[in-house]
Amino acid sequence: MNWMLVFQIWTNVRKWSSLGLGSDPYDFLLTILNGLHIDPAEVESIWYAADPFRTGKRLDSFEKILKMKALIDGEEFETPARVLGTIDILQELLNCPPGDGTAFERVTELALCRSLSYIVDQQRVRRKYPCPDGFIDIVLPLRLEILEAYSLWSNWCRRFNLRSLVVEAKNTDTSSGYSNVGQILHYLNRAKLGNVGLLVSRNGFTESAMKDLHGIALDNKQLIIPLDQSDLERLLVDCADSPCASMQLLREKETDLLHLSAR
Numbered sequence: 001m002n003w004m005l006v007f008q009i010w011t012n013v014r015k016w017s018s019l020g021l022g023s024d025p026y027d028f029l030l031t032i033l034n035g036l037h038i039d040p041a042e043v044e045s046i047w048y049a050a051d052p053f054r055t056g057k058r059l060d061s062f063e064k065i066l067k068m069k070a071l072i073d074g075e076e077f078e079t080p081a082r083v084l085g086t087i088d089i090l091q092e093l094l095n096c097p098p099g100d101g102t103a104f105e106r107v108t109e110l111a112l113c114r115s116l117s118y119i120v121d122q123q124r125v126r127r128k129y130p131c132p133d134g135f136i137d138i139v140l141p142l143r144l145e146i147l148e149a150y151s152l153w154s155n156w157c158r159r160f161n162l163r164s165l166v167v168e169a170k171n172t173d174t175s176s177g178y179s180n181v182g183q184i185l186h187y188l189n190r191a192k193l194g195n196v197g198l199l200v201s202r203n204g205f206t207e208s209a210m211k212d213l214h215g216i217a218l219d220n221k222q223l224i225i226p227l228d229q230s231d232l233e234r235l236l237v238d239c240a241d242s243p244c245a246s247m248q249l250l251r252e253k254e255t256d257l258l259h260l261s262a263r
Contacts, residue, residue, distance in 0.1 A: 104171030
């Protein structure tokens with residue numbers, strides 16, 4: 001199956017709907033499935049499985065389309081991060097326009113879901129999560145029932161009351177500064193989702209930002225891991241299918257923060 005075709009069709013349908021032309025969601029489904037050469041006779045049963053109460057809600061996510069496609073094929077449902085694959089996500093990361101915050105948030109979500117798929121509850125990942133005084137870029141709920149099997153996550157769970165990863169993604173021309181650290185720290189304090197955050201900055205971090213992150217790590221009550229684009233690339237290339245490799249990268253990041261003043 002050409003999953004990139006699915007994505008292209010979905011993108012076109014979203015553009016069409018954004019024009020305000022309107023459409024019944026059943027027609028949305030027909031458009032997509034016809035583009036995939038799916039037998040129309042199967043559409044009714046699949047639509048019923050996807051929307052058993054026939055609420056008639058407009059399809060509002062690529063993920064729901066993938067779920068319906070999986071039902072058609074009798075396959076286990078795959079999330080966008082898994083369907084698109086490492087190479088596709090890496091290409092999207094490299095081609096992400098500078099300054100496009102929305103696009104960078106999306107590719108950051110995909111990269112983290114792909115590389116941390118063994119612990120992230122991918123059906124419940126949220127973007128623009130409402131929080132007092134703003135919106136968190138990405139929230140990655142974790143599968144708490146299995147964290148004990150992974151040493152780093154088990155350790156962080158005990159130390160930082162870990163339930164979800166709070167992620168802020170910055171796609172700016174300059175390095176992220178102390179104000180960006182303050183923003184994610186505020187979200188950790190107010191959202192009550194746990195005390196571990198990932199601050200992803202395409203162009204790295206200023207010295208003042210790193211000093212603030214160092215102080216937070218030393219306090220041992222919260223932890224904010226800084227990641228730049230090269231770290232995202234490493235997560236995708238080296239860690240996508242290796243829990244040990246991803247834990248090593250994150251453990252090294254924490255160690256570097258703790259030892260920052262000794263450099």
